[in-house]
Amino acid sequence: MQQRPKSFEEAYTYYQPLLKSQMKQLNIYKNHDEFYQTALIALWNAYQKFDNEKGTFPSYAYQHVRGALLSNIRKDALYSIRNSFSDDAEHHSHYEHTYLEKEIVESYCTSLSHNQKTVIIKRFYEQKTFPQIAKEEGVKEGTVRSWYRYALNKLQKEGEN
Numbered sequence: 001m002q003q004r005p006k007s008f009e010e011a012y013t014y015y016q017p018l019l020k021s022q023m024k025q026l027n028i029y030k031n032h033d034e035f036y037q038t039a040l041i042a043l044w045n046a047y048q049k050f051d052n053e054k055g056t057f058p059s060y061a062y063q064h065v066r067g068a069l070l071s072n073i074r075k076d077a078l079y080s081i082r083n084s085f086s087d088d089a090e091h092h093s094h095y096e097h098t099y100l101e102k103e104i105v106e107s108y109c110t111s112l113s114h115n116q117k118t119v120i121i122k123r124f125y126e127q128k129t130f131p132q133i134a135k136e137e138g139v140k141e142g143t144v145r146s147w148y149r150y151a152l153n154k155l156q157k158e159g160e161n
Contacts, residue, residue, distance in 0.1 A: 003052060003056075004052060004057045012040070015058075018065060020036075034072075039065050042065045046060055111154060112154060117151070118137065119147045119148045120155075
């Protein structure tokens with residue numbers, strides 16, 4: 001089936017394995033129904049926008065579905081990062097800042113690397129900014145932000161278990 005199917009129902013029936021295989025290939029195991037819906041909408045958009053003169057429908061549908069799933073994965077990851085431990089003081093300006101005891105912070109950092117542990121302690125216990133931490137550690141600010149982001153991801157995964 002190199003041409004666009006005659007109806008969307010036909011496309012859905014024929015390309016349903018593509019939707020499922022892309023979800024499996026991208027290791028989508030959480031929010032399965034939401035991602036399946038995203039894939040289905042992407043197939044619908046591919047069906048609507050396809051032009052026979054520009055290529056084959058299977059490759060167009062594949063790219064459209066995969067791209068939509070990857071975009072949704074990125075959105076979910078950003079949402080998780082932004083809503084786990086927010087690093088912007090302006091988001092918390094109306095909350096009273098409480099300084100956590102160093103032992104409490106360290107107790108959550110047992111699975112982190114030395115660098116990740118350092119940045120978490122300096123952010124939450126010492127209330128330092130990324131530029132301050134970068135200067136102290138002798139690395140670029142982007143490196144510190146990366147350590148921080150990976151540390152939060154590890155902590156979040158541990159919290160889910």
